[in-house]
Amino acid sequence: MLTEEKEDYLKAIYSLGGATEYVSNKQLAQYLKIKPPSVSEMMSRMQKEDLVELKAYKGVKLTHQSQLLTLNLIKRHRLIECFLIQSLNYSWNEVHAEAEVLEHRVSDRFIERLDEMLDYPRYCPHGSLIPRGEITEEKMTPVNELTEGTSFVLKKVRDEYELLAYLSKQDVSINDELQIEKIDHANKVIYLKKKKSFIISFENAEKMFTR
Incomplete structure (x- = not known):
């Protein structure tokens, strides 16, 4: 079971x-x-x-069997996150914990109806593809691999509450254009800029992605 x-x-x-x-x-x-x-x-x-x-x-x-089961779980989770943001005004750092609970409780029929209601979204609120029967994780570049002075569009963030809450405080979200102002190797932090500058650790920069 x-x-x-x-x-x-x-x-x-x-x-x-x-x-x-x-x-x-x-x-x-x-x-x-x-x-x-x-x-x-x-x-x-x-x-x-x-x-x-x-x-x-x-x-x-x-195994092949568990891959299919896992993709279905991930689809459920990411669709519920979309629903919570679009229909219930959750913030992107709040939805993960709620989706963790709800994904185990709702039926396949509910997920099918939810998918239809949301018009079959391609991405979850954090920029990950919503799987539809196959492995669909896109190849992306983590921010920590970019060079100083690079401008990039944020396309995906790992689904971690503290990181998402911090980015929200900096008014940063998916599809925002950011620039790497400075890379401080001694302190292992990166200075990013949207309208204003803020600092991100090397560890967290590995959890932020662009194409």
Whole structure:
């Protein structure tokens, strides 16, 4: 049976690249903020259900069956985020937690009707593609790989509350044009500018993307 806990594991493996490559238990433990032994136990159980492929010293990878299940979960999550922003006036840093709860509670019929009502959106509020039957993550360039003086359009931000809340305070959102004013390697921060300048850490710059 696919419990909410197992669904969260599937999404975590997918987010870490587990659709095409192996993800270590350590990576999963850090991502989910749980102890490695708990991850190992769950991976053994999920292997028996053909949800993951286990390989010694490499980690786990999604099976074909679990890829389809995971893409459906991601579609649900991202459509609910669109609905919360468009219809209920949520901010982009508020929708993730709500969608985490609702994605496990609503029926497939509800998601189909929601998709139709929203006119089949292509992207979620954070710039990620909404999957429709296949792996559809676009190749994008993280901001930390850009050079000083570069202007770029922000196309995607990792769905993390603190980062999204900070960007909201700077009046920054998807499709805004930003410029890299300065890269401070000593302090590991980047000075970005929209109308005014603000600072982003190297770590957070890895979670912001452009095409």
